[in-house]
Amino acid sequence: MSNCPKCGKPMKFIEQHQRWYCHACKQYAPKAATGQPAAPQQPIAPVAPQQQVNPLWTQNVYRIRKKVLTLWNKYWIEDQQGKILGFSKMKMFKLKEDIRIYTDENMTTELFAIKQQQILDIWGTFAVVDTQDNKIGYIKRKALASTFVRDEYEVYDAYNRLIGGIYEDTGRGLVRKYVPLGGLVPQHMDLTLNGQKIATINQEFKIIGDIWQLNCIAVPPYLDRRVLLACLLMMGMIERSRK
Template identity: 35%
Template sequence: MNPLFGYSQYRLKRQILALTGIVRIYNPQGEMLLYSRQRMFRLKKDIRVYRDEEMSQEILQIRARQVLDFSAAYDVVDSLSGHKVGALRRRGWQSLARDEWQILSADDTPIGLIQEDTLGRALLRRFLLGAWLPQHYEATLGTVKVADFRQRFHLFRYEMEIDFSADPNRQLDRRLGLAAAILFAIIKGKQSS
């Protein structure tokens, strides 16, 4: 396994003033591990994750299967091996009130769920408080919690803490978990701009 995915905690920062989604992921010591950029002028979302800002080594690809985001599925591919790691599928109607994503295995079998914290908080976020109430997602495989995605409140930037501490046996592939965090940041950025 790539040592970039060996941490139990990460911090994601999204660049606010950019034409496309630019995301950086850091380890707990503050060292940048991954740099992500959404490719411009594509009908379908095409996000590439690199080892550094020079984009010298591509690590992951996150590719939408369809043009519309409503119930979109995003394939996560390990660029080094060329193998599909799994996929993330947004649950369209359920996500209108409370964001919900299915975690899919490499053969598209549903294995888990990522949900926004509570319906009440999700509705407050959408209709009243917006960015004043940061997002919080929880990932589960079956009934077992495996990850926590917690947005930090900042007026002028988007930051998210990603915590896999609840998953010491690494049931959730970190590549899928980090791809989910990148998607949350880029989709949230698109919705708020």
């Protein structure tokens, strides 16, 4: 606030003219030799810190590496450059799977979980849940087709509504099931949502362990990528049971 040099009363700064005005004298204050008095400073609102987005939710290419140990299977979720985005450690021979995915091998910060809905039901339904135990989606393996023809999965939303599927290439599926040593043939699968292909899954050939790559082609923003990663981890788990 500035005072009028003539009457000494407070003046008001007029933004339109960038001048100080004295209502008592009914005139603008004269410009000083050094220039117009500075405009009043507006309080600067504090800038809220931006929440860092976990890179796990934004990638278009994911890789999952599996290392087979005596009693445990370890899985690393990586980006295209090999940077670790997540880690999971699964114990073999469990009656009911409860898979936890963490940010790293320290396993202190959980990202999401995959929970088997029925005991001893490796071919059944799995729920994908967040850290607050809220359902993100469901994955169900189609037992009949997966046993005799090719691997197939159904994908459900958080309200348990069917929205898509995962389908193995039929030719490869038949070879893997009926040709001697066909299990060594890497899998190739397409992910569809409402009839449209949105991603592909490719398995790399490995004698020990497995590597899976997920390529997101047209994944809509509303589909949580944790559901897709859960599909990859489930495939690794089922391959484990086959071997």
